[in-house]
Amino acid sequence: MTLAAQTMAAPVQGAAATPLLSVRDLTVSVRDRGVLRPLVEGLSFDLAAGETLAIAGESGSGKSITSLALMGLLPNNVAVTAGQALLDGTDLPRLPEAEMRGLRGAKVAMIFQEPMTSLNPVHRIGTQLIEAIRAHEPVPQRAARAAAIEALRRVRISEPERRMGQYPHELSGGMRQRVMIAMALAMRPALLIADEPTTALDVTVQREVLELLRDLQAETGTAIILITHDMGVVAETADRVVVMKAGQVVESGPVAQIFDAPAQPYTRDLLAAVPRLGAGAERGALLPPEAPVPVARLIDAQVRFDIGANFFGRPTHRVHAVEGVSFDIRPGETFGLVGESGCGKSTIAKALAGLVPHRGLIEVAGKKLSELTAQGRKEICRDVQMVFQDPMAALDPRMTVGEAVAEPLLIHGVGNAEERRDRAADLFQRVGLTPEQMTRYPHEFSGGQRQRICVARALALKPKLIICDESVSALDVSVQARVLALLEELQQEMGVSYLFISHDMAVVENVVDRLAVMYLGQIVEMGTRDQVFGDPRHPYTQRLLDAVPIPDPARRGRAHVRPAGEMPSPIRALGDAPARLALRDVGGGHLVAAAA
Known part of the structure; x- marks a missing residue:
């Protein structure tokens, strides 16, 4: 049987048996000014033990809200208003907090996107691991310490005894994520929810983390819900896929079916926006002449x-x-810098x-x-400007976006107030926004729109070089594609040069000279x-x-050399x-x- 056939058969086998998790018509709503507004509506799926289900979609599609609802970690103004999520027959959203606390970590665990904000910076790694173990098992300190060391060893962290005495800031991003995985799997939960577990990681560390999850799943039989917008990761790890948009399921099915024959236009657009290695060669090899x-x-x-x-x-x-x-x-060149x-x-x-x-x-x-x-x-x-990775952190939340774009002109004494406003309005149009939006604040825009605003601000002084430091790595693939197309269009129009810094090799191949x-x-x-x-x-x-990661489930079995x-x-x-x-x-x- 081929890999694709095995993948297609997996859900049938899982469906025949009693599912570990059964979600039926789940609706999660936010109370806004006394009115309930659904964030997730009518979500249904089953998950068998040992199976990996990927929930994919752009930011705002409801992926993370779904995971928080399953974990009982919704904000105060957000609640499950309809449907059920049965874990071995227990309806998770209806459980009182005291009972949910007993399940959380022991039977259902979660790995968050950013390990640095999930780990307590003032406590050593060992202290946090031991606390997690003893919260669910009344074991002596020495036994809990031994279990913590063993958990670190299982996630292939070198010198686990020494790591127990270190603080989170002393570890690399990949090692911190491994600590989070060790903490989540220490109690061998039946269900593991991984919310964008590799988005912020280098491609080599991402590969190691995904292989580690696969190894541990094979060893423990844990079911995994993988929440991601990276379709390459979906293709390499998932058995089945649920594609979400604006809180609703657009399409679901076996991973091979979703990638080979997507039924919905949104799914096709999502897959088409994924940067692929080899596609860059189609752009030709015209290099700017040496100056x-x-x-x-x-x-x-x-x-x-x-x-x-x-x-x-x-x-x-x-x-x-x-x-x-x-x-x-x-001049006019895009030069790339890549590495971990x-x-x-x-x-x-x-x-x-x-x-x-x-x-x-x-x-x-x-x-x-x-x-x-x-x-x-x-x-x-004036000659060198930067576009940073996180546009929300790069924009002052107290300034309107029009003021933010015009600020470099004010600092360098370019023009009067009216001329600066006109220049900012022109830049907004160039990056695909409207001058009417200049009076809004950063939080009123999407992530892709905020990054466009940062590009407009970088262009304000007509620089010769723009440094794009991981400027699209945090964006959804479709938004990422639009921002990259904008950068290329502006380069052709204005002759600006880019220093493009990234750890995403597929993106780099598609943009650099x-x-x-x-x-x-x-x-x-x-x-x-x-x-x-x-x-x-x-x-x-x-x-x-x-x-x-290659967005093709048929190539999942390719061998990799582990460092x-x-x-x-x-x-x-x-x-x-x-x-x-x-x-x-x-x-x-x-x-x-x-x-x-």
Whole structure:
């Protein structure tokens, strides 16, 4: 039997047996000014033990509200107003809080999207794990500690005994997410709800977390509800899929059926918006010509931070965030920087914007940043602007969006009040919004609209270079596609250059002209899009590409090489500088470092 046939057969087997979870006509409503307004309406599905059900859809579709309703964690003004959710015959929404507290963690557990906000920053990892175990089992402290260490070992965290004594901020994002998984699975729950568990993770860490969930599911028989907007993740992990839009089910069925023959236009649009590896080659390979003066140039750029303190208050260690990086960005070009968290991508962006001290040569529009006066650094901001990952955090909630877009003009003394308003109105139209929306505040817009506002603000001073630092990674795939199309349209219209920083290799391939792959502060491979994606030479580049989820259930069984141990740290003792990697040209300007 083929993999697709096995996938199609799974729901039939599950349906024949009594489902572990049966949701029938579930309606969740919010009370707004005395009126009930449904957020989720008429949701129904069954979930068998050992099965993975994906709930997919864009932000605002009701995915997370559904998970909170099942966990009994709805806000005070939101309640289940109709239907039922039976877990082994127990109607979860109707349970009193005291009884639900006994089930929560023991029989139904949840992994949240952002582990840093889910873990208590003032308590050690071990304390939080032991507390979770003892809350449901009256076991001695020593037994609970042993169970906690074993839970960490099961999620493949290195040196679990040492990790027990560490605080959340001492762990990487991937390790924190593993701690959350260990905490959720410590009591071997029958049902695990994973709400966007990999959205904020690097592609390689995402691969490890998804494989870990699969391994633990096979070992424990836990049923999983996976909530995500990443259709590649759905294809690689789910048995069945429920597609939601505006609180209602648009389509549901086996994963192979949803991907091979989607019945609804919304599902087809959702799948069409997913960036796919290989699609970038269809854009052609026209590169902007080399210019006498590039928009930006780095030669042997270094950014280091001293940390720690000995008895005399002197630093003991150094973070080698960027170590000898060299590249240039041409006018009208999109240059990509890719790599895992901590590799130095964002530090390079900050150095280019003059926000962190550096060594070596960094030029913007032919001007050396190290030689600029305070006034010169202010002026260089007209040439370099940034679009950040989280548009809500990047916009002042007390300012109207019109004021936010016009603010750079005010800071640099460009025009009078009327001219600034006219410029802002023109920018709103260019990014697909209307001048009438300028009087609204950030919270009145969707995530995609807020990111468009941030793009408009970045364009206000007519910069030569816009740095997009993970600017679409938090957006739904359809919104992401619209923002990327906008950036390309503005580039063709205005000739602006982009430094596009991302860990999503499929997105990068679809937008960049050239790119550099970074690892531990150094470049390991650099070349045109077709060179790096069509003929990756460095093992780390190959590993990044291999980890990209493919939105095709038929390719789920492909083998992956699991990395051994944790990623090395850029923190080294003073005087112990890392060895410099020498790049060699393997043809046509395709530069590759020798593998370690």
